[in-house]
Amino acid sequence: MKAGMNVKIELTNNGIKRIRQGNPLIQIEDLKQNIKKIPLEWVTFVDGNDKYVASGYLGKQNKGMGWVLDRTQRPIDRAFFIEAFKQAIQRRQAFFADGTTTAFRLFNGEGDGIGGLTIDYYHDYLVLSWYNQTIYHFQQEILDSLLVAFPTAKGVVEKIRFTSDLRESQWLMGEKPQEPLLVLENGVSYAVYLDEGYMTGIFLDQKEVRGRLTEGLAAGKKVLNMFSYTGAFSVAAAYGGAVETTSVDLAQRSLPKTQEQFAVNGLPLEQQKIIVMDTFDYFRYAMRKNLRYDVIILDPPSFARNKKKTFSVAKDYGRLIEDSVEILSDEGMIIASTNAANLSIKKFKQAIEQALNNKQATYHLVESYRLPADFPASHFEESNYLKVLFYEIKK
Known part of the structure; x- marks a missing residue:
């Protein structure tokens, strides 16, 4: 041994x-x-x-x-990591070859054979996320191995995603890019910041859903994007021909961040509303003002807390659906998404359809998405955490 x-x-x-x-x-x-x-x-x-x-x-x-x-008794050493990284890079050759997308997941933890570590690729820069103290203990050996497997990296930043006294984000090697760094996804530009805490400005696992919006799923329609973060869904929808987007998020930073995402794509801000407000408060406001939307996108965090209340997907998703139906056009679409690993696709579907039944809406599940190919999952349900369901709804 x-x-x-x-x-x-x-x-x-x-x-x-x-x-x-x-x-x-x-x-x-x-x-x-x-x-x-x-x-x-x-x-x-x-x-x-x-x-x-x-x-x-x-x-x-x-x-x-x-x-x-x-499970083969081979030593876990530098050669082990180099091989794991090379295999992951090999599996993603189609992404590297696609000129319309320059940001994707390069290494997806247990799905690529090493739980506790993910690596994202942003236009020649790498973002490493460490999920526990033990894997982080081998940081230098893992970083050295990664640079052997991927020598063209211009720079590497790390995110510490476990409880520790370390800074949550720090630059490890190479040059820092000019920020915002612009990356492409399905031909749309997104402004990212690689060293601003945990978040970079875009959730890469939603690329296929944004791709559908970019292709024109919401062309000619009014779109409401709830829990909008930096407005990536709104930008994709506007790029794909939506006549108007409304982005709602409670975080103050969502306003300048979302404006920036539209600006880097040369999309006029006149047709885009960006509102800093609690989601449930916005539903009430929209009802009072008799606002209607053709497409409503719901992508809440698994768990969130503001001054007044807590929100959990498992408990509160039905309310989101019911409130959405109230302000949906007579024939509209709800794109319901969650990244809650502890909620099965079956339970998620049940919660949505129960809420739709409560509102006596006629609905049809037309499309569904799980994690994209650069996010391979492992052999247990929580590993494939993303669930996105597109419902056509008649009231």
Whole structure:
């Protein structure tokens, strides 16, 4: 056994069974012993007879207690990482070849074989996100391996997505781009800031949904984009011929950020409304003013809290749908999206359709999207977290 792989962790039979079925996530109940202090090193997972099951690590993050990285007893070292990165890059050759898109996910954690780490590509710059302390402990080895596999990176920034005293975002190597850095997606420009906290200005997993808007799904229509963040859906809709967009978000920064996204595409601001307001307050305002929209996009955070109340997808999505129906045109569309990993597609669909039934609306599910090809998921449901459903609705 190679140095650094001498920590053995015994797993329960159930845990072993799940790993053998291809699930790389280690849960606390899969561990035979109570772990007082998480080892900051690679570990060997064994069965009750001390027999090898898998190699990986323990690391606390929002999902689970650690990850399996290998089941063949090969050492987890620089060569291991270089190969994993090269394979991920190879799988994304179609994205590199597409001149209309210059931002996508280069390495998707467990879907590409290494849970706890994601890497996004923004026009020759890389954004690394670390999801637990243990994988971050190997930061230098992983960074060195990445630069062997991807030597053309102009710069690398990291995001610390676990509780720590470290700065949440910091530049690791290379030059900082002039900001905003403009990236393309489906031919549309988006202004991104790679070193402004966790968010860059665009959620790359929604590229196919924005692509449908860019192609003209909302051409000639009035679009309402709720929880709009930097207005990316609104920009895609306007680019695809929407006659008017309204973007609503509670964050003050959403106003200048959204204006900037329209500006970098040369889209006139006269037809775009950008409103800083709580979503539910805006629904009430729109009802009072008798406003109507042909397409309503709902993409809330899984959980949000403002001064007055909390919002959780599992509990409150139905209300969003009911309020949307009230201000939808007689024949309209709701694009319902969630990235809540703990809500199954079945439950999500039920919540939406229950709300539509409550409003006695006639509806038809016309399209649905999960994670795009650059976000490969692993063999457990929470890994494929994105769910986007397009409903045509008649009132």
